[in-house]
Amino acid sequence: MANLKELRNRISSVGSTMQITSAMKMVSAAKLSKAQDAITKMRPYADTLTELLQNLSASLDGQSDSPLTVQRDVKNVLIIAISSNKGLAGAFNSNIVKQVKNLATGRFKNESISLACIGKKAYEVLNAKSYIVDYHNEEMVNKLTYQEVAEFTEKIMNDFETETYDQVVLIYNHFKNAGTQIVLTEDFLPIKQEQQEVDFNSSQVDYIFEPEKQEIIKELIPKSLKMQLFKALRDSIASEHGARMTAMHKATDNAKELRDDLKLSYNKARQAAITNEILEIVAGAEALSD
Known part of the structure; x- marks a missing residue:
């Protein structure tokens, strides 16, 4: 899966294309x-x-x-x-x-x-x-x-x-x-x-x-x-x-659909990253308590 920075860049690029079309x-x-x-x-x-x-x-x-x-x-x-x-x-x-x-x-x-x-x-x-x-x-x-x-x-x-x-x-x-x-x-x-x-x-x-x-x-x-x-x-x-x-109408609709898919992927990746950070914090806390 692409990292968050790549997804943000792609979302921005597709948004610019959608404005042009x-x-x-x-x-x-x-x-x-x-x-x-x-x-x-x-x-x-x-x-x-x-x-x-x-x-x-x-x-x-x-x-x-x-x-x-x-x-x-x-x-x-x-x-x-x-x-x-x-x-x-x-x-x-x-x-x-x-x-x-x-x-x-x-x-x-x-x-x-x-x-x-x-x-x-x-x-x-x-x-x-x-x-x-x-x-x-x-x-x-x-x-x-x-x-x-x-x-x-x-x-x-x-x-x-x-x-x-x-x-x-x-x-x-x-x-x-x-x-x-x-x-x-x-x-x-x-x-x-x-x-x-x-x-x-x-x-x-x-x-x-x-x-x-x-x-x-x-x-x-x-x-x-x-x-x-x-x-x-x-x-x-x-x-x-x-x-x-x-x-251009079809291109705009396709760009909007692609942007929505990228946003969904970005949110999933962000959620996964946050979950991993929480797990790491919890694991660290448990290690210190031992």
Whole structure:
């Protein structure tokens, strides 16, 4: 059994750790509230824009002359992996890395794979595993702005149009609630035009087109892609704070449990030491009386 001094040091160390994890939990909770509000307000606009694009595409019988809708034989794939710059968030980052590896060894095992890593943690792991990382950006996570996302998306679209990549896939954590983050894999490019019947003359869908549908779609597709990536980053940021808050909550609870166990061990050791001292005194007194 450890001596009393060692137990006191361990109790003090665990107490300090518990204070840190508790503080980190409160910071993450405050950041989560802001990030959750941002993604909640953004989703209706993004979903409506996507729905409008799908309806317009369907009205053209799936025929569009946008280069972003061209389906080619897939030889070169770009995977956009969104992670965080900091750890201590449970399996938040490792799940992204795991999904990238699953795609590399499964769906795209016969294709040439390149990566675009947004965030530090996924980049550090995947780059060390000898994956080809064509793009790496950490600041986009630290200070998210639509303008920076739009510029990055335009670069990706240009690479797709010039056939640098035949397919682009997006991987990120979708925010469901503070305790649940779902890893999503979305096909980013090319845009898939769904075949469905849409009656634009019905009372439910009543549109007046100005200019022509084709021109509107050409404008909507880049905006939709930029919004899709921006929403994914918003989702990821909210998921990160939720995952870290949950991880720090569990760490605080574990530290409290460990501290209580150490205190119990300390009290038992102290009681045993006191008992031994009493026995020694009694034995000494009896020896003197003899």
